[in-house]
Amino acid sequence: MSKALELVRPDLHVCHASKIPFREFCHEKGISGYVFDLDNTIRHKEYGLDKAAIAAIRQGVKANYIKSLVILTNTIQGEERVAKARKLAFRVGEDIGLYVKAICLDYSKRKPKSDGFYLAIKEIGSSRSEIAMVGDQILSDIKGGNKVGLFTILVDPLGSYSWMSVISGRTIRNQWARWRLDL
Numbered sequence: 527m528s529k530a531l532e533l534v535r536p537d538l539h540v541c542h543a544s545k546i547p548f549r550e551f552c553h554e555k556g557i558s559g560y561v562f563d564l565d566n567t568i569r570h571k572e573y574g575l576d577k578a579a580i581a582a583i584r585q586g587v588k589a590n591y592i593k594s595l596v597i598l599t600n601t602i603q604g605e606e607r608v609a610k611a612r613k614l615a616f617r618v619g620e621d622i623g624l625y626v627k628a629i630c631l632d633y634s635k636r637k638p639k640s641d642g643f644y645l646a647i648k649e650i651g652s653s654r655s656e657i658a659m660v661g662d663q664i665l666s667d668i669k670g671g672n673k674v675g676l677f678t679i680l681v682d683p684l685g686s687y688s689w690m691s692v693i694s695g696r697t698i699r700n701q702w703a704r705w706r707l708d709l
C-alpha cells in the first residue's frame with residue numbers, strides 16, 4: 527500500500543460510535559483518552575446529539591474506561607458556530623459526567639493539520655499511545671490523528687454531508703479514500 531494511503535487508513539472502522547469497544551481498549555491497549563469529532567460523529571445535522579453514542583460514552587465513563595474526552599471540530603463558519611460547539615460540549619459533559627472541552631479550529635488550523643490535535647493531546651494530558659481519535663472523515667479526522675500518532679477510529683457518518691463539504695469536493699474525496707481502503 528502506498529504511503530499516502532497508509533496515512534489515511536483508520537486503525538479501526540465501526541458503523542457507529544456506540545460500537546467502539548471502550549472496555550477492550552482500556553484493558554488491552556491502555557487507551558482511556560478520546561478525541562471526538564462533532565459533526566456526523568456524535569451530532570446529527572438535524573437531530574442534534576446522537577443519543578445512542580452519548581449513552582455508550584456515558585457507560586464508558588461510568589465504568590472508568592474513558593477517563594478524558596475532548597471534542598475537536600472544524601468551525602470555519604465563524605463565532606456563532608464556535609459558541610454552539612462550546613455549548614454542545616458542555617451538554618455532552620453534563621450528560622456523561624466528565625468535563626468536556628470543545629477545541630474549535632478555524633480555517634488556518636483545520637483538521638487534518640496537527641495544531642488542534644496537539645491541543646487535544648495536551649488537554650487530555652496523557653501519552654499519545656493512550657489516546658484515540660474518533661471521526662467520520664478519513665481525510666481530516668483519520669489522517670490528522672494518524673499524523674500525530676493517535677489510534678484512529680472511523681465511524682460511518684450519522685447523516686448527509688453539509689453543502690460546504692459537497693461543494694469543496696471533500697465528500698467525493700472521502701468516498702474515494704473509503705473505496706481505495708475497502709471500507
Ligand SMILES: [Mg+2]
Nearest residue numbers: 563565566662
Ligand atoms: Mg465530522
